[in-house]
Amino acid sequence: MTELIPKIKDWVNLGVVPVIGLLIFSSLLIFLPESTIQDVGLEALSKEYKVHIGLVFLFSIAFLVAYSLNAIWSVFLGTWLREKASLYFLKKEANDLTEEEKELLKGFVENRTRSMNLSMKNGVVLGLEKRQFIIRTGNLGTDALSMSFPYAIQPWAWEYLNKHPELLE
Known part of the structure; x- marks a missing residue:
């Protein structure tokens, strides 16, 4: 478990675009029909690393949801709250x-x-x-x-x- 934490930190530092790519790739490996996976030659990879691919898929979704919520919070709610708090303290100073x-x-x-x-x-x-x-x-x-x-x-x-x-x- 201790060696997993630095890897998660590396994932977070990747940014959004690579995580979207990993989400698309892992979802294709999970949801495409087996015949299509065989045709592109990824059957062995899909079977051997199925658990890992599932974890990548779930982590990608969690990361993108958290990233989206953080962006919404920062842009809309965070700005609004900062303005309200600032105005509260300015009025208090008055x-x-x-x-x-x-x-x-x-x-x-x-x-x-x-x-x-x-x-x-x-x-x-x-x-x-x-x-x-x-x-x-x-x-x-x-x-x-x-x-x-x-x-x-x-x-x-x-x-x-x-x-x-x-x-x-």
């Missing part, structure tokens, strides 16, 4: 804003604007950008001395803070 952060975000909500020119020298601006409340929308600043750049409030923050303006008080 409840722990400092007074300076509240004042800055209040400018977006009270002025009913989704973008403002803000200074990159301001630590509050950089903190809100890092925490994904705002995003810099351009690389050309409006004022070289103050290093003002256009920033936009993230859509989730706009929606959440407009629904819960008490968070900014």
Whole structure:
């Protein structure tokens, strides 16, 4: 059994295409009529390794089902869950804003604007950008001395803070 585990690892590292080939080959050897197997000269191979061919067939199916479920999970459910979890934690952070952060975000909500020119020298601006409340929308600043750049409030923050303006008080 211990020598079987490295072989299974090698199988997994093969990828999908060779496993599909093995599935097709093993299913042909299992399900083709014996006369056809005799005609192609694989009768001895089919009889001698019948158990092994069956194991290859079953493992190939199991591998492809697991691979498909993993792909579905990663693409659809995994992305959806990551977005939901991320949004949950971002909303939780909205409840722990400092007074300076509240004042800055209040400018977006009270002025009913989704973008403002803000200074990159301001630590509050950089903190809100890092925490994904705002995003810099351009690389050309409006004022070289103050290093003002256009920033936009993230859509989730706009929606959440407009629904819960008490968070900014």
